[in-house]
Amino acid sequence: MESVPVVPLMYNMLLSAGGALLANSLVKEFSKLFAKLRMQGTDMCKKSRSMIPQPMGVVTAAIYMIILFLFIPAPFYRWIYDSEPMFPYHRFVEFLSGVLSICSMIFLGFADDILNLKWRHKLLLPSIATLPLLMVYAVNSNSTSVAVPIQLQPIFGAVFNLGILYYAYIGMLAVFCTNAINIYAGINGLEVGQSLVIALSIIAFNIIQILRLESQLSFHLFSLYFTVPYVFTSTVLLRWNWYPARVFVGDTFCYFSGMLFAVVGILGHFSKTLLLFFMPQVLNFLLSLPQLFHVIPCPRHRLPKYDESTDRLTYSVAQFRANELTQFGSKTLSFFEKFGLVAVRKKIEGHETVLECSNFTLINLALKLFGPMHEKCLALLLISLQVVSSLFAFFLRFYLAKFFFNVVE
Template sequence: MNKYKSTNVSGSGGIIGSTGFIIGLLSFISFRTFYLETNLFLPEILAALCTIILLSGIGLIDDLLGWRKGGLSKRSRLILIFISAIPLMAINAGKSIMSVPLIGPIDFGIFYPLVLIPIGIVGASTTFNFLAGFNGLEAGQGILLLFSLGIVSLFTGSYWLMAFSLCMIASLIAFLLYNFYPAKIFPGDSLTYSVGGLIAVISILGNFEKIALFFFIPYILETCLKLRGRLEKHSFGKPTPDNCLELNYDKIYSLNHLSIFLLSKNNIKVTEKKVVFSIW
């Protein structure tokens, strides 16, 4: 992808990154249980862990089917991701009172766990998967977003949520060593679903959904551009013999395309690395 001469690259490597996060979080639980001797927030931590495991599994299934049948259908994908939110719904995660601009605080009551939580999980995991297709892009974006949420968790006193961010950041950094240009392994949906879902999980449990929504503005824009292409246009560029990139379409259907367009308009040699750095 995005290279003039194609080479064989391992796919679905994101399951390794997700597994690293799961091991890290289980180690964190063990440390709190046996050393600190506290079970504070344990239901929330275990519910979050279940959600990420489910998302990773769904992503892996989507990847495996993608090699043969084009992946899961859009309907099946949404239903399965909705199911992954059930652990958080079951414990009534987060707070149902939210401050809405121009209106003020609103208590959503039972509507929050039954509707808003699954919408958040489905929305974050699927839209995070949209802005992808370039070596290191997804892992790098995940590191930046989770680092920002980790800082927010620190300043709001949610230290246990900061551990969520740190576990995934450590796993993503290790993964990025092999995923950065030229990639030796691709993340696949098993990573993008779990990272996007984790961002939603942290935001819900930490009650800073509005901050996460602000961080997700690029993904909201990406979704709008994808809808412009009826979710049928690819995010890749058109590689040239000298391994530079050109626009694949006459119109912009992704932030990746926008980056290629702006770089070329400024007479900058467009490479995959430069596109990734410009989006970061």
Template sequence: MKSKHTEYYKHNKKICFRENIPERYLFAFLAIYFLIVLYVLKNTPYKSIIIFYIITCLLLFKVSFICLPKFIQFLNEKGLCGLDLNKISKDKVAEPIGLFPSILYFIFVLFYQLLYYNDHKILLEYNAGLLSIIFMTFLGFIDDILELKWRYKVILPFFGINGLEIGQSLIISFFISIHNLIEIILNIGRESGDSELILKQHFLSIIFTLPFISINLATFSFNFYPSRGFVGNTLTYFCGIFLAVVSIFGHYSKTLILFLIPQFLNFFLSLPQLFNFIPCPRHRLPTINTKTNKLSYSYNFTLINLILYLCGPLSEYHLVILLLSFQFVTCSMGLFLRYFIDTT
């Protein structure tokens, strides 16, 4: 599978919308992940459904890769851009590109509610979850346009993803799907009524998670350093409410907390600024050294600044890798605690 990129000219300046991570690598990773899901579900009543569902999710991934460069170009042409504040050049970057994957996800999940047309109880939960995701994503879009104050954002989305955005959201969603698959394996073949209910709950969670991973894996390729487009608060809110909804579907809200250690840490670090005990700017970013092109901590209370304080100045690329690695390690620890530590 060959990756293509889009270029256009504006005021004699060439702008490239090439993905930062090659499509073929992400597609191979996604295909392996889906094969694992299919293998786990092969002995369940959902085998025939999941095969068709996986095929359409792979198509979603491809559609996202084709359409995102065009959407980024559209945002640039309309002047919907933000400044890349962590760069010396302060280039303008399209924002919010998170609107496209969010809308694509809504359309896909809305269509697949037909799977539950004869189960009114699950259909009610399905639509309630979808409406919650739509409402909170709309709030994120309003925030991108109107720039809501921090005190309003604390009340409405609770804690969301706290600006750590799409890379960490993908890692959390992968661990969520692993948890779902483990629970399905543990309950396959059991004859109790509870086991059948557990299978339904975790399958519903998977139904919402697979397209999320497919679409946002493609988006991550364009948002990864150096970003071709900012996802904005639109996708940040979308990811936050998505995680809440799927955990409610699968009845594993406590398990989700184990995957959100960096987010809780960032939230509690931010409390003095969120409640205005300390001045809270719109963008609580680190400072950039124009000579070394490295980021240093600023006096804003965030996880990013804490890591820079502990580790010293880092390039933006290495800071992103460090944050994602920290998320992966904490999620791995959370999964270990969930299944290998006896809490009874």
């Protein structure tokens, strides 16, 4: 029986704790430097509309990378110093490819914060950053088969080989993870808060699987090595980004977080389980589709609207003429209104009908359902939703799956 390597895990946690202390100091120092360089953003949901230093996510991301660089020898010390045979080159290459993909995404995220890249670039760049990951997966594992639910086994068999479609799936998974956090943002603490819940859910899943299945030990250790430092450094960032925010995390943090989750999900061989932890992000993405694809007119910013008189947030709206909508757009708007997902108002201006609808995001939907609320309360509500979703994901993964699969690993 292969034992859990305690020394690398303890070293990982020690480096992570040291990195967290360093992050707290450097975020404070660099926030002043960023402000001097006018690398700032306006806090739209405050009466003061103060300028906040950004993107501070690049600081914690850099510290995270330093932790990983210092940690690289630790998982392999038995082979390096004790002269054990058969050095695990496949694990070493996987580790380096994960580091490379995350590092690439941090660089691209920082470029987006500075250059304000267009959406087509935001979709293309994660795909490029994932290529090292896909190549290593193809060489080391090349497992493209998926288990088929019991109900469909008479048609497809117990296992179905997706072939190249599986690589398309994991490539799209990386694109989704990096952008899903980015579009589910806009209030103090939400980006870091949701990411921390996902990271802690991954750690809990890794620990459960290590205790359950010896055969998957190396996969989940790999995930822990990457995720634990992230939790330590991001907890510090949350302290600075929590209401009232003293720093903004920027797109760098969102891309960095998304790529990290994609790396551990793909190379840790639990990409489908990973998606279960992204349920609020999936819901937000599905809600956003009509505006993302311009079926419904999409304003530049879909942040909640701040009411200075009450110091509360209400849902923001998109305003457009009725004749701007295609027939498909009108049916889409009616569908979302029918199920209570958006609020729609009509008014006559001159000879034209003007439509006003709440923006298609989960944040605005929460404000529509629960009414205006303080920014801090809204952040707590949405992070609580993330926690409940993760608990439901564990229920699906370990209990409900028994009704669809013969073996639940």
